[in-house]
């Protein structure tokens with residue numbers, strides 16, 4: 212058996228923080244861009260940013276998931292009450308689920324509605340879903356409700372990370388921080 216590690220491996224930490232930064236930008240952009248009072252040019256800019264960064268996040272999800280599957284974390288256990296361990300595990304599963312569902316629903320909503328995704332169009336990557344108003348409406352609803360569930364889970368996750376990092380200082384926060392640096 213290899214020695215358990217103090218921290219997540221560097222690739223896992225780097226991907227976690229790149230995705231965290233992008234998500235913490237894309238969610239407020241999403242909520243902002245749907246507001247009717249915005250100027251047309253501002254709204255276009257926000258939509259283009261949202262759709263393309265969102266699509267990048269879908270790719271990053273697969274990079275992250277494949278890396279985790281190939282190199283599962285072998286972390287040194289930290290003594291935690293069972294209920295906290297369960298809550299952390301459940302939150303992480305929920306976060307992974309929404310990390311896939313959100314960009315996928317966004318993609319389907321846009322493509323089934325017949326709209327562009329500029330970066331994919333520039334690379335000549337065709338749509339993988341048929342044009343369908345019903346499918347677009349369904350994906351839109353999933354994306355809409357998912358946005359609130361995702362925001363709630365992320366707030367819980369950040370709250371827990373801050374609690375471990377600032378109050379308990381039990382080594383949970385430093386398993387993921389800093390993004391690069393020695394694993395000892």
Ligand code: HEM
Pocket residue numbers: 234237238239241242243245261262263264265266268269310313314315316317318320321328351354355358361
């Ligand atoms: C992790 C990825 C994503 C997150 C967290 C996210 C989050 C959000 C949020 C918070 C909203 C505002 C709530 C609403 O009114 O629906 C929104 C709206 C929207 N998002 Fe995303 N999004 C993601 C990926 C994508 C992708 C990949 C696309 C398309 C390629 C996309 C397309 C849209 C569109 C078109 C809207 C406007 C609402 C609608 O008409 O459906 N999103 N998104």
Ligand code: HEM
Pocket residue numbers: 227230231232234235279284299303306307310365368369372373383384385386387388
């Ligand atoms: C905003 C979007 C974020 C998402 C979607 C996200 C997602 C995740 C996921 C899925 C894990 C589990 C990793 C694994 O075991 O494979 C994780 C771990 C972790 N995240 Fe985040 N995260 C986000 C932001 C943050 C932020 C802002 C912080 C710090 C304030 C943070 C701190 C941590 C820590 C400390 C861990 C390790 C927890 C442990 O070892 O039990 N995350 N994150």
